[in-house]
Amino acid sequence: MAEYHGLSEIFTTTETSLCNNLFKSSNPPFHSPTALILEISPNPFPITTKLSDLSTDFIPIIKNNCNLDNLEISDPELETFKSKFNGENNNCNVYVAGHVIVFPSYNGFFEKPGLYLDQMFVRKCYRGMRFGKMLFSAVALQAEKMGMGMVDWLVADWNEESINFYEKMGAHYIPEYRLCKLYGDQLQQYAKKSD
Amino acid sequence: MAEYHGLSEIFTTTETSLCNNLFKSSNPPFHSPTALILEISPNPFPITTKLSDLSTDFIPIIKNNCNLDNLEISDPELETFKSKFNGENNNCNVYVAGHVIVFPSYNGFFEKPGLYLDQMFVRKCYRGMRFGKMLFSAVALQAEKMGMGMVDWLVADWNEESINFYEKMGAHYIPEYRLCKLYGDQLQQYAKKSD
Numbered sequence: 001m002a003e004y005h006g007l008s009e010i011f012t013t014t015e016t017s018l019c020n021n022l023f024k025s026s027n028p029p030f031h032s033p034t035a036l037i038l039e040i041s042p043n044p045f046p047i048t049t050k051l052s053d054l055s056t057d058f059i060p061i062i063k064n065n066c067n068l069d070n071l072e073i074s075d076p077e078l079e080t081f082k083s084k085f086n087g088e089n090n091n092c093n094v095y096v097a098g099h100v101i102v103f104p105s106y107n108g109f110f111e112k113p114g115l116y117l118d119q120m121f122v123r124k125c126y127r128g129m130r131f132g133k134m135l136f137s138a139v140a141l142q143a144e145k146m147g148m149g150m151v152d153w154l155v156a157d158w159n160e161e162s163i164n165f166y167e168k169m170g171a172h173y174i175p176e177y178r179l180c181k182l183y184g185d186q187l188q189q190y191a192k193k194s195d
Numbered sequence: 196m197a198e199y200h201g202l203s204e205i206f207t208t209t210e211t212s213l214c215n216n217l218f219k220s221s222n223p224p225f226h227s228p229t230a231l232i233l234e235i236s237p238n239p240f241p242i243t244t245k246l247s248d249l250s251t252d253f254i255p256i257i258k259n260n261c262n263l264d265n266l267e268i269s270d271p272e273l274e275t276f277k278s279k280f281n282g283e284n285n286n287c288n289v290y291v292a293g294h295v296i297v298f299p300s301y302n303g304f305f306e307k308p309g310l311y312l313d314q315m316f317v318r319k320c321y322r323g324m325r326f327g328k329m330l331f332s333a334v335a336l337q338a339e340k341m342g343m344g345m346v347d348w349l350v351a352d353w354n355e356e357s358i359n360f361y362e363k364m365g366a367h368y369i370p371e372y373r374l375c376k377l378y379g380d381q382l383q384q385y386a387k388k389s390d
Contacts, residue, residue: 001303001304002304007304010304010305011305011306012304012305012306012307012344013303013305013306017306017307021301021308022301031227032226032299033301033308036210043207053292060253074261081388082333086268094256101301101303103300103301104298105298105300105311105313106216106226106228106296106298106313107205107209107313108196108208108296108313108314109196109197109200109202109205109207110205110206110207110208110378111208111209111212112207112212113216113228114323114378116300116311118300118301118302118303119303131228136385137385137386137387137388140377140382140385140386140388141386141387142385143332143382144383148253149207149378149382150376150377150378150382151261151377151378151382152374152375152376152377153374153375154372154373154374154375155372155373155375156371156372156373157370157371157372158371163373166375169377169381169385170377170380170381170384170385171375171376171381172375172376172377172378173355173373173374173379174252174373174374174375174376175352175373176351176352176353177349177350177351177352177374178349178350178351178352178358178368178369178370178371178372179347179348179349179368179369179372180347180348180349180350180361180366180367180368180369181344181345181346181347181366181367181369182335182345182347182364182365182366182367183305183309183344183367184344185365186364186365186366187335187338187339187344187345187346188339189365190279190331190335190364190365191332191335191338191339192332192335193328193332195197
C-alpha cells in the first residue's frame with residue numbers, strides 16, 4: 001500500500017510496531033487502532049468453532065452467500081496469505097484478501113464521535129469483486145453499533161476510481177481540506193518550544 | 196469556529212455531547228478525545244494550589260515569562276470566559292483565550308502512533324500574540340512524552356495565513372489528500388449492507 005501511494009520512503013512500520021499498535025489486549029477493539037481482516041474461502045467457514053477463543057468485543061461477520069464459484073481467482077501468494085483459521089484439519093483453505101484499519105475519532109462540530117479509517121486494502125488479485133464494499137459496510141455497521149455518527153477517511157486527489165466509488169456509496173467528498181503532518185526532527189524541535 | 200469554516204449547518208455539538216466526548220473520567224487524557232484549554236491572567240497563576248484536584252495524567256504547563264503587559268487586550272466577553280481556576284478569593288483574573296482538541300491516531304505507514312489535532316482555536320481578541328504556537332507546542336510536547344511520532348491535522352486550502360504558519364513551524368503540507376465523510380442516512384444505509 002505504501003508503494004501504491006509512493007510513500008515507501010517514509011514507511012517505517014515493522015511487525016513489532018504493528019503488534020504494539022493494533023493487537024495489545026489492553027486496548028479493546030475499536031477503542032484504539034483496530035484492524036479488520038477480510039478472509040475468504042471456497043469452503044464453509046470453520047471460524048464458528050473458534051468463537052470462544054475470540055474477543056467478545058467483535059464477532060466476525062460471516063457471509064456465506066457470496067458466490068465465489070463464478071469468479072476466477074488466481075492468487076500468486078496463496079501460501080503466504082493462508083489464514084490461521086483453517087479448521088482443525090487445516091483443510092478449509094481460508095486466505096487473507098484484504099484489511100481495513102480504523103480508530104475512534106472526534107470532530108468538535110458533531111454531536112457524536114466517529115471512526116477514522118486509516119487504510120483500506122484489497123489485494124490485487126481480489127479487486128473488482130465487491131470486497132471493498134464489504135469492508136466499508138463492516139466499518140459503517142460497527143460505527144452504528146457504537147452509537148457513532150460518522151466514518152472519515154482521506155483519498156488521493158488523483159485516485160478517480162476510489163473517489164467515484166466513495167461518492168456512489170453516499171460519502172461526502174470535501175475538497176477544501178489539506179493534510180498537515182509534523183514529525184521527525186521538526187516535531188522534537190517544536191516540542192522543545194514548550195519548555 | 197464552525198461559523199469561521201462555514202459549517203454552521205452541520206454543527207450539532209451540545210454541552211452534553213462535549214461532556215460525554217471529552218470529559219468522561221473513564222477515558223484518560225490523550226487516550227481518547229482531549230481538550231487543552233489556554234488560560235491567561237495578568238496575575239501569577241493560582242493553579243498550583245489546585246494540582247491535587249487535577250488528573251495526574253496531565254500537569255498543566257504554566258508559563259510565567261509571557262509579558263502580557265505590553266499587549267493591549269480588550270476582551271468583550273470577559274465575564275463569559277472567566278476560568279474556574281480563579282484562586283480562593285476569586286481574584287486572579289484568569290480567562291479562557293483558546294483551546295485545542297486532540298485524540299490518538301494511527302497511520303499504518305509509520306512505526307509510531309500519533310496525535311490527531313481536530314481543532315485549534317484562539318479567540319479573536321487574543322490572536323497575533325503567539326498563543327497558537329503555545330498550544331501547538333504543548334501538543335507536540337505531549338506527543339513526544341507519549342512516545343508518539345507525529346501530529347496530524349487538516350487545514351482549509353484557502354487559509355493561507357494558517358498554511359504559512361504551519362510551514363514555518365516545519366510541518367509537511369501534503370496537497371494530494373481529500374477528506375471523505377460518511378454520515379447521516381448514508382451511514383445507516385451503508386451499515387445495513389453488511390447484514
